[in-house]
Amino acid sequence: MRLIVIGGDAAGMSAASQARKRRGQADLQILTFEKGDYTSYSACGIPYWIGGLVDGPDELIARDPAAFHDAGIEVRTGHEVTGIDLDARTVTVRDLAAGREVREGFDELVYATGASPVRPPWARTTAGGVFGVQTLGDGAAVNAWLETTPKPETAVVIGAGYIGVEMAEAFARRGLRVALIERAEQPMSTVDPDMGALVAESIRKIGIDLRTGVTVQGLETAGGRISAVVTDSGTLPADIVVLGLGVRPNSALAEAAGIALGASGGLVPDLRQRVGDGVWAAGDCTEVLNLVTGRRMYVPLGTHANKQGRVAGINIGGGYATFPGIVGTGITKICDLEVARTGLSSKEAEAAGYRFVTASVDSTNRAGYFPGAVPMTVKVIAEQDTGLLLGAQIVGRTEAAKRIDAFAVAIWNRMTVTEMTALDLGYAPPYAPVWDPVLIAARKAGEAL
């Protein structure tokens, strides 16, 4: 039996590792093709590497091809799969250095090609200095550009989602003057406008020139390099530009092979991550089921990619595992401001047709009198008639964001806000006020029903 894995990062290598764990080498040969230079890397760590908070790229790699070889998994980096023939059960692979193509047969196939940054027509320039940040190779390219002569002084990040915000902070840490442009009226539009306003205030406080409600119209270049970003409210000088406009699933190969895609363009695996007979898919190239709305959606996150890859690998290895779906938990930080969300935002709850109430509380992370107590805002969204917890958002400083996990577990278990109020959460003055902000917010939402 031979397993071929396309894509050597979170989803693909989780699948390969789990399959190997369950089936010996005599039983299953595993061959992975990765078009880049790295395997099993943390793309999530790229902004912190560029910002100088962590070393890289080696430190961001969990396992390199040599380690996989020792574990009985062959990886060919610099090899791009360019075609899949499901009837013949072969893939066509291009050795990028040699420029040669070969065909390789498979019994089982894992499709884990990830996603690519959205690049609108105006951003398709051959000039240097315009980057999408998705792979470790992209991170290395950004770092190399920052170290070129003449050294960049101004950075423009387009799109203030979590990757844009993290990259803006990274450039600010590197001493660049940074503009962050967002078409919406707030950064991080995955949270409600009132919470987004708190994020905007913090971004501006650290000296980033955040411009919301602004649309980019084009790029200007000079001498083969990016020189400025043209917007509907002025032109901004730019020695480097990062596109944080979201990502799209790399699903073209699958589509060409006749594998069905969902509305987002992602593959649509079943509960066991299967998309066909002996064909599996996982990670950023797939859609996931939102357990709150019951609808499929595209949520490209590493936390899902790792779990989905693991599930695929267990099933390939002869075990049984499922990936039920997600509740929409996301977490990030901008300098010392922590931002978290789970479930549905008000806008999403409205779009899903819910009647709902919201409640916000301002509290602290520790007992008010305890050293290090700092403010935190918690917002809860609950269904009007049932009190079912639909969503929660947190903006705060120390020890704020990970409190979202209590809400995520409550949503997963379909709890009402009134039931949440009775939760036995930990309390001691160094860790929480006697009523944790999570409990106060749930109680307030219950009172608003």
Ligand SMILES: Cc1cc2nc3c(=O)[nH]c(=O)nc-3n(C[C@H](O)[C@H](O)[C@H](O)COP(=O)(O)OP(=O)(O)OC[C@H]3O[C@@H](n4cnc5c(N)ncnc54)[C@H](O)[C@@H]3O)c2cc1C
């Ligand atoms: C800057 C940044 C910060 C992030 N922060 C977070 C975070 O804090 N939390 C979180 O949960 N997620 C985060 N993510 C998202 C997370 O990194 C991704 O969800 C995760 O990497 C997806 O894993 P994957 O294996 O599905 O895809 P990828 O990591 O994209 O890997 C796919 C691999 O497939 C290869 N490939 C593609 N096509 C082919 C082909 N035809 N042939 C051979 N190889 C191919 C690519 O080169 C790539 O290496 C972040 C992402 C970025 C970019």
